[in-house]
Amino acid sequence: MLQHILALALKELLALLRDKRSRFVLIGPPVIQLLVFSFAATYDLQHAPIAVYDQDRGAAARELIARFVGSPNFQVVAWIEHEAQIAPLIDERQALVVLRIGPRFSQEILSGGSGSVQAILDGRNSNTAMLALNYVQSIVSDFNDAWALQHGRNGSPSRLEIRPWYNANLESRWFVVPGIVGLLTLVVTLIVTALSVAREREAGTFDQLLVTPLRPVEILIGKSIPGLLVGLFQGSLIVVVAVYGFGIPLRGSVGALYLGMALFLLSAVGIGLMISSLAVTQQQGLLGAFLFLVPAVILSGFATPIANMPQAVQWLTYLNPLRYFLIVLRGVFLQGDSYTLLLDQYWPMALIGLFSLTMAGWLFRHRMY
Amino acid sequence: MSARSGAWMRLRGMVRKESLQILRDPSSIAIAFIMPVLLLLLFGYGVSLDAQHIPLAVVIEAPDTYSTGFAATFAQSEYFHPQRFDSVQEAEQALRERRVDGIVWLRSDFSRRLLAAGDAPIGVILNGVDANQARITQGYIQGAWQRWLHAYAVAQGRELNLPVAIEPRIWFNPALRSRNFLVPGLVAVIMTLIGALLTALVVAREWERGTMEALMVTPIRIGELLLGKLLPYFVLGMGGMLLSVAMARWQFGVPLNGSFWLLLLTSALFMLVALGMGLLISTVARNQFVAGQIAILITFLPAFILSGFIFDIGSMPAPIQFITHVVPARYFVAILQTLFLAGDVWVVVLANAAALLLMMLIFFAVLSRLARKRLE
Known part of the structure; x- marks a missing residue:
């Protein structure tokens, strides 16, 4: 079984990295975007x-x-x-x-x-x-x-002593850059996975894959591995740049961060594969990825707080894995949160991951054309 | 047959082919009409910077007339949802667990110092993780404090007499409703997405399947080919645009103070730029995988972050401000925010429209060169 999975995962990675342009798309833009957006996404008012x-x-x-x-x-x-x-x-x-x-x-x-x-x-x-x-x-x-x-006039009878915690100078970059870790990781993982099944369906090779001795579970795991690896690589890269490049304090444990990232990647890969196996053509796969990505970014609390949204929209955000990961990221980076404080963020991501991966595996066999 | 009527015929054939393709594959109609409505509804309601009912911990160590009077100002305000805590330790724990966003703390000597020395400190602790929200909360707390100072002075039988009284006048959006500012910008973000997606995928598909080569060996000229591809999508995109503008006006109640025709004209210009960008992406990429990835990477996120739709361009570092000049949505966001909220400010509209026109010309010039070369 392990051999089957490894063979498929290797083939998927090769398919992904073989083309020069798609290699570039995986590495170049995320790095550029990290730099540009981290500087651009600021609410601070200067001059x-x-x-x-x-x-x-x-x-x-x-x-x-x-x-x-x-x-x-x-x-x-x-x-x-x-x-x-x-x-x-x-x-x-x-x-x-x-x-x-x-x-x-x-x-x-x-x-x-x-x-x-x-x-x-x-x-x-x-x-x-x-x-x-x-x-x-x-x-x-x-x-x-x-x-x-x-001038010896009466001053105010009381005064406010305002002390912000976790971010004493209220720099919005400290809020935005950890968010960008989640944002770009999601984009890259979705791009890798959303087309992986659709492309094979369009080319007709997916049917061939299904009649090989590989079981659907093995196909599922084999197809998940490239997304997980690429996401993990990207995420780590951005975390390193956030800490050493932008000087964002990483106050909590790296373990708590990576547990969150692993669960988040699992759910992102699951959703990507689910979209991909629903799609018949690559165009539909991309469209599906887009249709998930755009609301997922807006309704995650990345730029505007979830608490400001109407109640019905707030309920919708519970389906969004990015919502939980952003809390984990900001919690670990700025608040120094421990595993126990983040438990409520971990299990929904695990649940979303489990559900979407199961759905994707089921769809492999049941959506045939 | 004259040359002109030949061109007309070829163009008509091309437009007809593209239109039929659109009608047969419902996905592009879905992109043009259903997506803007869905996105605008979702974002119009989802994206808001107006904080309401901020959960606030209130700790009063020695409750008496003065301290509870101060706490009452928070209960009256719609911005806060105050919760009483018995000790500051409990409140801090709640802040750590994200159950409250801030703490207002009156120590046991508050009333004594208020009456005696007149410099009674009020402790305020904010969760600074979301710096912007923390600032907004801070502003609201300061406002509540000022109101209390007034009420306190009146209760003491005198008037609050500050050396300088500031009187704010906010133009264009007196209530500072963030929706009025965000919804026009959203129209630009959404239309960038749709314009680029519509064309990027469709043309990349023709390259991939090799039908582009087939088209190129017909007598059709490159300009006619591009125009023929563009026109049906332009009509589709403008339909989506009108729908979005109508929703901004009627669904979200954003006032349209400028002229509708100017809005329509600048929208058409922007739509051409967005479609041109999509065509360019697909011509460069030539396969759907790469075209789609590029479309996601260079349209949605830049339009979201670098357009001034939500983050103020003036506050960005100079090199980033420079980069924003190549984001077409930037110009359209400025036009939309001005036309909707301020009215026909010609300086703003014309300068940004000129930039859009320039981008359009550049896109199409590059496009026709590239498309010609692409046959190798």
């Missing part, structure tokens, strides 16, 4: 373009503006002179924020009142707008504290 409309021109206003000029989050791109300049700057996306300091600002603030400052934001990207507003508010809040101290 957000801001325009200042200072109608007051007093010392207090200058003091406030200086804090915006000095902030790494903002970059002043324009000094506005007239009301009419505001709209085009925002409309044409030259400025994300326009800070408008009213003509009576100095008078108001020096007389012990509240100086009014307007922040006009481009809401087209609601997330950036919200982040920018948070930054504006924290700069103003620092200014308020300093001003209250200098």
Whole structure:
């Protein structure tokens, strides 16, 4: 039996790696994508373009503006002179924020009142707008504290001491890069497996395979091995780059990570083979892979949190192996989670893997044309 | 027979052949019409950055009027789902187990220091794994705190008198509904996928089966061949596009502030670019396996991550910003977000449309050269 499986697995690997172009497709793009996406996928706001409309021109206003000029989050791109300049700057996306300091600002603030400052934001990207507003508010809040101290005014009766755990500087790269490990591993595994049966069906060699002494279980295992190997290789490569290239802390045990990866690969291979044995042509196989991949990425919590989704969509995410693997990845990388904390992520992946592999094996024999 | 009528006849024959092929194989109709609807429904509802009912642990070591009053502000807010914990250790355990996303912790001396020194500390611990959500949660907590400061000042019989009061005005999307920002971008992502998939697989299949060679020995010219292949898929793709736009407007309630005709025109331009990309992929790859892989790798993920659909391009490092210029979806996302939310801002629309036009010309120039050479 072992001999049968080895022979088939070897043949599958050869079929996969024989063609120069498909070899390249397996190695080149994932590495490039890892680099590009890891740098690109950031929610952090840096040097957000801001325009200042200072109608007051007093010392207090200058003091406030200086804090915006000095902030790494903002970059002043324009000094506005007239009301009419505001709209085009925002409309044409030259400025994300326009800070408008009213003509009576100095008078108001020096007389012990509240100086009014307007922040006009481009809401087209609601997330950036919200982040920018948070930054504006924290700069103003620092200014308020300093001003209250200098001028003997009453400060705020309490203060917030905010401490983020696991990611003290709230760098979104720490969140995104472990996610990319899961994302690219899924893509590559699916690409390898989704066509492996369909291609043989189209060429008619699958029927030949079925009439050999190989049993369906052996065919199943033999067809799974290349996907598992390629996925494991890719996944490890990306983990190494994440740790040494991007400096993402790997706080938990490597064993917990690899247990998660093994179970995830099992489920990804199972789904790939299931799609592949459902498909009659390669085109259908690819389409099927695509139809699984796209929702699997969007509904995994890779870019947007699952908790924000409507309840019905949240239920759907329980079918998605990537959902669990992302929690494992982020848990092990950032939170240093142990096996026991991740148990609830392991067993659903194992279940999905078991079910899809069984289905694929069953389909080998029962979907014949 | 004049040359022109000959060209017309050949083109018509080609279009007819492709149309028949589309009609007979329902998979391309499924790609063009069913996929956009499914994807848009799934993503429109699935992709959201609006946090609601954030599970928050509230620890009050010494409950009294002031501390419970502060905790009550969280219960009133729709952003939070506060849960009381007796000790901060229990709350921290819940944070570790991902049962809560944050902790608000009032120590036993909160009320005393609030009344005496006026610098009562409020401890906030956030799960920083998802940095963006942590920031958003932080903003919401700060907002709740500000509201409480106001209420507290009023209760003390005075007004909260901060040196600077900031008054935010958010244009185009006053409620900061993330759906208004994401759904127009989704249309671009989905149409990139569909345009490239439609053509990439179909043409690669002809190369693989050798029918492309058969087509090339007919009197048809390369331009006519490409045009004939393109037209039926263009019609299909535009159908899917219109469907998506209609869903964005009516199903998801995203306001369309710009002109519909401008939207249609720029969509047509983008559709040509996406189809051209698909044709190019299939011509280079020449087999379905490689064509499909390339289509997945260079269309969906770049359109998702590098287009500005969800991650802000301005915040990316300069070399990556440079790379985004070759992602066609980038230009279309900018056009869509502007046309839907801001209106007809000509500077934005024209600059991005010009970039799309340039990409289209380059794709087709490369395509006609390649296709000619490919016969070896």
